Amino acid sequence: MSNLFVRKATGMVRSWSVFDAFIYAFFSINLVTLGFYSFSQMYYFGGGMIPALLISAAFIIFEVVVYASLIAVMPRSGGDYVWQTRIFGGGIGFILAITGWWFTLWLWTPIYGDMLRQIVITPLLGAFGMQDLAVWFAGQGNALFVCSLLTLGFVALVIFLGMKTYARIQKYSFYAGMVGLAIVIVLLFTGSPDAFKRGLDTNAASYFGTSGSLFEPTVQAGIDAFASTPLMGGTFALIMVTLPYLVFFNLWPNWGATLYGEVRGATDYKRNFSGMAWALGVTTLLGILFFLGVNRTIGWDFYVQANAAWWNYAWGYVTEAPPLPVWPNPAMLAVFLTDNRLVQIVVLLLMSTWWFGWAGTLFLSSTRVIFAAAFDRLLPEKAAELNKNGTPVNAMLYMVLPAILVSALYAYNVAGFRSITLAATQGIAIMYFGTAIAAIILPYKKKQLYEASPIAKMKVAGIPLITVAGVIFGGFLLFLLVEWFFDPWLNTGGVPPGLYGISIANTNSMIFLGACYAIAAAIYYGFKSRRKKEGIDLDKVQSEIPVE
């Protein structure tokens, strides 16, 4: 029996494919880029990586509920900026979203650049026998800065090509990347520790010009760097303190959420939820599978020690390069299990697609928020200008020019700037915290809107599901923020770097964060005052018009 009659009208689209939604969310919590990169830096924790992955996913599923719910209640709005502005009013929404989606992305640029060289450039140059160039690209300073510029060039190219083209590149990258990952996992599960040791020595010599046995010296360098993170085990408390680092990898399933189209029912909520939740679940399982494969062939201890050896050097705690003079990219270590160079190159190329299918959206959200702010007259009109090809040239400049400066500070580690890597996650998490609070109060502050939404009947013990999920996700974010800012477990003496490097004791981190919020506040109040002089009351144009 029909329960709704619809007519042919513009925008009456059918539901999108959950599998496609899964692909974009899956690529947002990118196991090979964000995952491999952050796992490698987490060498000094006491909590097991597998339980940490599972517990973090259990918390992040509530993030998925929060975002799927907000999209269902306020679809097509463009995300956090509009949700927060609508629920809190102009100032808070602007300052949190501009900092989270715009300024913080400047800091992500050199991090993307670092991943580009470690995951794509260095292993491939090595595989093609260009030893010196491969090692140079793995080095500090100029190499990282060059790779940050290459990243910016790639992102600019993607913006020029448009999302129609890039969405397809992403989909092809998904399939190619999955084939590559499957081969890596097969290699890890079919190889042996002895074969790995042999492969490491011969291939490292061929790729990077090393000599002699690498295994034992790497183990020693790792021990010297206090490598300790276990695969399993650890107390609950020790596992929990790994999470503020781990979320660098998996806090982002909402990036792939579908914001377009008219939400017509609870099914659409479930589709968005399913796309993100499956992505989180599958990525978590693949992460566990990867860890088990590493444990089987490379050896968990060696994996952690090799990472410790590299980051101890890259972070400047020692000046002597580790025996393996590049980042121990696990995909590269896995291809060392075969002697066939062609297979090695093919697998490394396939694994590169994880970066190319992911990095292009670096400035996508930033561009959206710059446009939204310009349309609200909180930025100059020119910020949202398109050139004749439809490219947002000025918005790109707003992103690219500061990103070059931040990349230089990061690449050359000016005044220890590289220690604030996790601030890239922190800035966005603070914005998410605002969104979680908005979700908690939505059913009460926007009662009519909520009650006429597709999630009005979704309740837990009589309390709206969005509120319950918001409290859990907000509580999780609060825990992360307390850990990041106060670093209470290791930083009791107030001495940086602590576990996360971005506590209030890290002057760089505080200056970066403070400067971002100060600039956002200055822009908001400056433009508000300017518009008032021009006769536009920005508070009023965001206020609700009386209905009666």
Place this chain on the structure above:
Amino acid sequence: MTKLFFATDIHGSDICWNKFLNAGKFYEADVLILGGDMTGKAVVPFVHQGGENYKVTLLEQDFQITNADELADMKKKVRSRGYYPYMTNPDEITELDKNPELVNKIFLGEVLKVVQQWMDLADKKLDDSDMKVYCCPGNDDMDEVDEIIRASTRVVLAEGKVTLLDGVHEMIASGWSNRTPWNTHREEDEDQLKVRYEAMIANVEDPKNAIYNIHVPPYRSGLDDAAELDKDLRPVLAGQSIIPVGSTALRAVIEQHQPLLSLHGHIHEGRGTTRIGKTLCINPGSMYEQGTLLGALVVLGNGQIENFVLTSG
């Protein structure tokens, strides 16, 4: 100087229509202009179950109505999303499932009933004001809507005409769009659109002070970005693939004649402003189903836009 308020694509939302009528006073505007697509997209059956009981499914959630208060509340919820409540019974539903023509008839009846209510409300509410109100139905609106607007004493039907808004600014208006995948009521090929636009533009005395109130946005303006659809009207690549769907004919006439301002809608996600040459182009977007009236306030000067801002009311 004249201050105009423009909103569009309210798709049957009572809340948005009320807000639109109140927007003049709220924003201190001189002129109110409503772009196309006034009419709703769905009819929600209230299926009688005997006594005061009804079964209603809204947004795929089932509701059991057991008394008059709940019934009134449910009707309000349905109307708040721009849908039309329809009192019916299981036998009629079975008949409607078999006969789509009957559904179309019910749709038309409900649409016209609400448009009539809206015009009555406007006539009453604006009776003692000198506010000018212009409507121009869009491609989703049935032809019969025009007659009802034409009969209003306070609302002016702007379709196909050159209207003098003040002593300086003339407005041309059309709700016709280029072809859509939905084969809606007012759509045609680009060359026909060009003829339609040129016919109005030929009667504009001062092209540089003109306002183009055209429902469809210009092609590749950023105001016309929509999710790419496949042949089954499913968003391609989960809505990640965005393409321009605006009118090339409109873009050509804007580039050629360079009006002062152009006002658009049609693409609800396309909220924004842009410049094509000297022309300021605006699509305020739409969030009608949330009861939020998105709009644009524009202060018109002689030969220039004095100021503008997008609103969210």
